[in-house]
Amino acid sequence: MSIRILKAGLLDSIQDAGRYGYQHWGINPGGAMDSIAMSVANILIGNEASEPVIEMHFPPADILFEENAMIALAGADMRATVNGQAIPVHQPLLVAKDSVLRFSGLVSGTRVYMAVHGGWQADKWLDSCSTHLKVKAGGYHGRSLQKNDTLLFKKSISKPAQIPCTLLPWRANLSGLYNAGEFRFIEGNEYALLNARSRTSLTSASFTIAQQSDRMGFRLTGPVLTLDSQQELISTAVTKGTMQLLPDGQLIILMADHQTTGGYPRVGHIISADIPSLAQLPAGKKISFSKTDIASAEKAARLQQANLQQLQNACNFRLQPFFANES
Amino acid sequence: MTTGYTFYPCGDHAITLALGDRIDAGINERVIAFFYYLSSQQVEGIKDIIPAYHTLTVVYDLEKLVKKSGTASVYQKMHEWLQAAWLRHTGDSAVMRQMQIPVCYHPSLGPDLESVAKSCSMDIDEIIDVHTSIPYRVYLIGFLPGFAYMGTIDARIATPRKATPRTLVPAGSVGIAGRQTGIYPFDSPGGWQLIGQTPLQMFNVRKDQPSLLQPGDEVQFYQVTLTEFNQIRADEYPHP
Numbered sequence: 364m365s366i367r368i369l370k371a372g373l374l375d376s377i378q379d380a381g382r383y384g385y386q387h388w389g390i391n392p393g394g395a396m397d398s399i400a401m402s403v404a405n406i407l408i409g410n411e412a413s414e415p416v417i418e419m420h421f422p423p424a425d426i427l428f429e430e431n432a433m434i435a436l437a438g439a440d441m442r443a444t445v446n447g448q449a450i451p452v453h454q455p456l457l458v459a460k461d462s463v464l465r466f467s468g469l470v471s472g473t474r475v476y477m478a479v480h481g482g483w484q485a486d487k488w489l490d491s492c493s494t495h496l497k498v499k500a501g502g503y504h505g506r507s508l509q510k511n512d513t514l515l516f517k518k519s520i521s522k523p524a525q526i527p528c529t530l531l532p533w534r535a536n537l538s539g540l541y542n543a544g545e546f547r548f549i550e551g552n553e554y555a556l557l558n559a560r561s562r563t564s565l566t567s568a569s570f571t572i573a574q575q576s577d578r579m580g581f582r583l584t585g586p587v588l589t590l591d592s593q594q595e596l597i598s599t600a601v602t603k604g605t606m607q608l609l610p611d612g613q614l615i616i617l618m619a620d621h622q623t624t625g626g627y628p629r630v631g632h633i634i635s636a637d638i639p640s641l642a643q644l645p646a647g648k649k650i651s652f653s654k655t656d657i658a659s660a661e662k663a664a665r666l667q668q669a670n671l672q673q674l675q676n677a678c679n680f681r682l683q684p685f686f687a688n689e690s
Numbered sequence: 691m692t693t694g695y696t697f698y699p700c701g702d703h704a705i706t707l708a709l710g711d712r713i714d715a716g717i718n719e720r721v722i723a724f725f726y727y728l729s730s731q732q733v734e735g736i737k738d739i740i741p742a743y744h745t746l747t748v749v750y751d752l753e754k755l756v757k758k759s760g761t762a763s764v765y766q767k768m769h770e771w772l773q774a775a776w777l778r779h780t781g782d783s784a785v786m787r788q789m790q791i792p793v794c795y796h797p798s799l800g801p802d803l804e805s806v807a808k809s810c811s812m813d814i815d816e817i818i819d820v821h822t823s824i825p826y827r828v829y830l831i832g833f834l835p836g837f838a839y840m841g842t843i844d845a846r847i848a849t850p851r852k853a854t855p856r857t858l859v860p861a862g863s864v865g866i867a868g869r870q871t872g873i874y875p876f877d878s879p880g881g882w883q884l885i886g887q888t889p890l891q892m893f894n895v896r897k898d899q900p901s902l903l904q905p906g907d908e909v910q911f912y913q914v915t916l917t918e919f920n921q922i923r924a925d926e927y928p929h930p
Binding site for chain 2: 391392499505549599602604624661667
């Protein structure tokens with residue numbers, strides 16, 4: 364039971380919910396940039412929400428299925444086809460053996476996630492299958508997927524799919540999972556060091572996601588922000604979503620592969636519920652920020668999790684008869 | 691010591707305890723003792739505990755905890771828990787490991803050795819003598835997996851970071867930045883002044899404890915020749 368990479372993509376790697384518990388050794392957590400898409404892809408086909416998935420950037424790989432499989436795509440829409448037949452994101456499908464999955468164009472988003480029913484057979488390192496490119500561990504031999512790589516999955520689907528694939532009759536409703544508006548942040552410990560004009564700019568100006576943005580962080584270009592007084596900070600922990608003020612007055616938002624500690628002023632932190640939406644934005648996109656508080660951030664996370672839970676319940680309900688017939 | 695302490699959120703899914711506002715071995719010792727104390731507790735929803743110079747940050751699983759908290763504030767709960775643990779903690783220090791790290795201070799491995807010596811008005815042997823004269827404390831591990839920030843080096847050899855960072859610093863390089871010293875565990879970009887290189891593998895993914903150094907370790911550098919360097923390195927990296 365496997366897939367084979369016919370043509371490598373730009374950056375396709377196995378990711379899960381991240382490698383936590385080892386940041387005291389400087390090991391960055393990694394994990395899916397858009398954790399909601401990871402969860403949705405898994406939930407649609409009856410997996411645990413944090414089962415490892417393949418995270419793909421445009422252009423993604425061409426992928427041959429060497430066995431029947433039930434899969435789901437979530438996140439970015441990259442015009443996926445199976446043997447030329449268009450398939451949507453956020454809808455589960457059965458793919459027949461010997462079919463080829465390709466992506467032909469970027470419609471929306473920047474990262475698409477593929478989950479397979481039963482899960483991928485991925486290397487685990489320090490409790491996580493997320494690919495750590497720097498130390499070359501986890502996922503698929505600690506690297507991105509390359510031509511002729513064979514990636515195993517754990518379960519086949521005995522019910523033969525129609526050639527080349529069969530869409531299952533349900534789709535994920537994404538309302539309440541993403542945020543289309545301003546990105547909400549809570550104050551960072553060094554927020555108060557910003558001068559009054561910069562504090563105003565932070566919530567009124569627009570910022571552009573710069574080209575040098577990657578899984579480590581999104582660099583922004585916008586008005587130069589300045590501190591009331593320059594002061595040497597002592598390095599301390601940073602987290603996913605931390606907005607650091609660089610010496611040139613520009614911001615960087617730390618994403619999944621962020622360093623564990625940093626010495627730049629932390630002027631804010633994007634709230635957890637808004638990170639998945641941010642993760643799907645391309646370089647060149649303009650964004651703006653609004654300030655909120657921890658209570659609202661927690662409320663947003665609670666709501667998002669409730670919506671995800673609802674989706675999971677609905678999917679499991681749909682999947683029950685499917686797998687009853689299956690066995 | 692009567693250093694004040696504060697708590698603040700480090701994002702909506704982490705809380706930081708800060709002790710004072712400076713780099714100090716005594717403060718860092720308390721941070722690390724508390725880190726080992728907390729690490730020995732089984733608390734649901736804690737994802738990471740990150741000790742740094744004067745702070746300890748607890749990263750928690752917001753998604754999981756909001757499901758259980760009803761409408762109560764998760765942050766408030768974490769704050770109360772961390773504060774209670776801090777007050778309960780006796781402050782006993784963890785046992786400090788003593789580590790010996792060989793370094794070859796050959797100009798071919800320490801490309802900034804000469805310029806550092808020049809800017810310190812010393813000769814190269816004096817730089818080496820001073821750098822190996824005292825043990826250093828591992829204040830924290832950060833920046834890269836296994837990168838130990840160590841201090842405090844003698845003010846006479848303190849040198850600021852390079853104005854333009856190198857795009858590639860070889861793994862094992864020993865550097866100086868201000869009054870800190872550190873070792874690059876991986877080939878990576880970096881701006882520290884490179885004065886030598888260790889033949890040891892600082893981060894080994896195949897080991898249960900992949901990072902050779904741990905927060906709170908005491909590190910003594912000792913000089914090895916280029917020949918010794920190559921011998922040790924051949925044993926450390928079976929596939930060069």
